[in-house]
Amino acid sequence: MVSLFVSADMSQAPPFLRLTSIEKSFLSDEDGTTPVIDNVSMEIDSGEFVIFLGPSGCGKTTLMRIVGGLETCDRGEVFLAGEKVAGPDRKKGMVFQAYTSFPWLTVFENVKFGTRYRDDIGEKEKEEIARHYLQLVGLQEFADFFVNRISGGMRQRVAIARTLAANPDVLLMDEPFGALDAQTREFLQGQLLEINRREKKTTIFVTHDVDEAIVLADRIVIFSARPATIIQSIYVSQFLSGDRTIATKETQPFFELRNKIRDLMREQAQVTRELAEKEMIEMNEGERA
Amino acid sequence: MLAACSFVGLIGFWFSASEFGLVSERFLPDPWTVLVALYNMIMERGFLEDIWISIARVWGAFLASAIMAIPLGIWMSSYRIIGMVTEPIVDFIRYLPVPALVPLLIIWFGIGESSKIAVLWMGTFFQLVLLISDDAKRVPSEFIETGLTVGAKPRQITWHIVFRSMLPNIVDNLRITLGWCWTYLIIAEIVASNAGIGHAIWSARRFVKTPEVMAGILTVGIIGLLTDQAIRFAHRRWFRYL
Numbered sequence: 001m002v003s004l005f006v007s008a009d010m011s012q013a014p015p016f017l018r019l020t021s022i023e024k025s026f027l028s029d030e031d032g033t034t035p036v037i038d039n040v041s042m043e044i045d046s047g048e049f050v051i052f053l054g055p056s057g058c059g060k061t062t063l064m065r066i067v068g069g070l071e072t073c074d075r076g077e078v079f080l081a082g083e084k085v086a087g088p089d090r091k092k093g094m095v096f097q098a099y100t101s102f103p104w105l106t107v108f109e110n111v112k113f114g115t116r117y118r119d120d121i122g123e124k125e126k127e128e129i130a131r132h133y134l135q136l137v138g139l140q141e142f143a144d145f146f147v148n149r150i151s152g153g154m155r156q157r158v159a160i161a162r163t164l165a166a167n168p169d170v171l172l173m174d175e176p177f178g179a180l181d182a183q184t185r186e187f188l189q190g191q192l193l194e195i196n197r198r199e200k201k202t203t204i205f206v207t208h209d210v211d212e213a214i215v216l217a218d219r220i221v222i223f224s225a226r227p228a229t230i231i232q233s234i235y236v237s238q239f240l241s242g243d244r245t246i247a248t249k250e251t252q253p254f255f256e257l258r259n260k261i262r263d264l265m266r267e268q269a270q271v272t273r274e275l276a277e278k279e280m281i282e283m284n285e286g287e288r289a
Numbered sequence: 290m291l292a293a294c295s296f297v298g299l300i301g302f303w304f305s306a307s308e309f310g311l312v313s314e315r316f317l318p319d320p321w322t323v324l325v326a327l328y329n330m331i332m333e334r335g336f337l338e339d340i341w342i343s344i345a346r347v348w349g350a351f352l353a354s355a356i357m358a359i360p361l362g363i364w365m366s367s368y369r370i371i372g373m374v375t376e377p378i379v380d381f382i383r384y385l386p387v388p389a390l391v392p393l394l395i396i397w398f399g400i401g402e403s404s405k406i407a408v409l410w411m412g413t414f415f416q417l418v419l420l421i422s423d424d425a426k427r428v429p430s431e432f433i434e435t436g437l438t439v440g441a442k443p444r445q446i447t448w449h450i451v452f453r454s455m456l457p458n459i460v461d462n463l464r465i466t467l468g469w470c471w472t473y474l475i476i477a478e479i480v481a482s483n484a485g486i487g488h489a490i491w492s493a494r495r496f497v498k499t500p501e502v503m504a505g506i507l508t509v510g511i512i513g514l515l516t517d518q519a520i521r522f523a524h525r526r527w528f529r530y531l
Contacts, residue, residue, distance in 0.1 A: 116439065117445065146530040148530060
């Protein structure tokens with residue numbers, strides 16, 4: 001009886017990250033507002049790797065920024081580990097698409113910057129943590145390089161290591177590999193899988209690349225065209241079994257899942273195009289009037 | 290190397306122009322005469338003291354305006370309200386020709402050191418504050434957001450990220466502003482002063498001592514050149530990562 005109670009209680013435990021009916025509009029110049037996110041709710045478990053997949057400009061990045069506290073929403077709330085998100089802080093680490101390693105710091109100093117504002121640990125520990133994450137992304141040989149001497153892929157690895165060094169509760173990644181060439185991108189995807197296996201960080205990763213999504217995700221959340229709503233959530237392990245590597249991209253189940261998602265995405269792209277065309281026509285008419 | 294050549298070329302041109310009598314002695318004495326005049330000024334009329342006074346005025350005013358302009362410029366760009374309040378004022382004053390303000394500043398501050406400092410400050414502070422604020426706006430927003438998401442406080446972001454990120458540009462802008470300081474200094478010293486390089490030039494003019502006028506001008510040029518090169522050198526050393 002007691003054990004039953006406990007297990008029932010476990011299943012009722014609040015989810016690690018919870019989004020409740022998020023709504024957001026942007027102010028557009030004349031006639032009021034453009035809705036970008038429409039009533040999105042979801043729950044994310046601790047250690048889960050969730051991909052936000054959707055057409056460009058659909059609002060998925062905005063949604064992730066709301067989770068990070070970098071943007072406010074008009075309605076709804078975000079709870080992280082039971083606490084309401086009210087602004088950016090060290091609990092919500094962010095890796096951007098743009099290169100954000102600081103040019104005035106070396107690779108090592110950049111990684112260590114992630115620990116700079118931690119008061120839970122001492123200076124010696126900060127050095128150790130920085131060295132640990134530098135090694136995790138395989139850049140220990142470049143520790144003393146300034147970042148203008150290293151490639152774009154390496155800079156993103158620095159950014160990932162720096163964010164992890166801050167020990168956030170959730171890792172938010174906004175198309176971090178979007179500006180990289182295909183080979184580098186694939187290499188970093190493999191590396192991120194490895195990092196994820198070791199660190200087990202709760203992660204939200206935004207992309208519009210279907211292959212990337214399938215390789216990396218525990219769960220793929222597919223969004224509609226603007227305003228973003230959830231079309232479907234796909235648990236990748238139901239389609240692909242075993243540990244994933246870059247080689248997974250060459251398997252039959254992968255192709256099937258990819259085609260399924262692509263079809264869904266194609267419909268959405270169509271909607272986006274029509275929406276954009278309509279907007280263009282309206283703007284044109286507005287100018288003529 | 291090339292820079293040194295062009296400098297030697299300029300002196301050579303000057304030398305030949307005066308040597309071959311292309312221009313009258315009275316308007317353009319040859320370099321040798323000017324050097325002798327400079328030597329005499331230093332030995333007999335305490336010109337070194339004039340130089341020190343001028344340098345002290347320039348650096349005093351320059352540092353005062355830099356220390357005020359850097360934080361204000363950064364705040365203007367990071368807090369919209371400060372920007373909106375200060376920008377029209379800054380723009381208005383920026384367009385006032387500084388020499389026109391000299392009489393007013395003398396009435397306000399007298400003819401002592403404070404009026405000279407005020408002239409230089411007026412001439413540089415308002416320009417500098419805008420340059421700084423523009424630089425601050427160019428700091429990528431992702432740098433700031435990175436700071437926020439590793440737990441930096443606004444104040445820490447201002448100094449550890451925004452200021453640090455723009456520092457090379459700040460040093461460049463300060464170097465340029467320092468040059469303007471000399472222009473305004475000579476104006477201030479000509480109008481109301483009994484010491485300084487500008488004063489020396491102006492007194493020499495009264496007796497049409499062209500070599501001494503030239504010596505004074507040359508001194509300003511050399512000081513400017515040396516400071517500029519020193520700052521450039523420091524810039525290369527400090528910002529190796531660029």
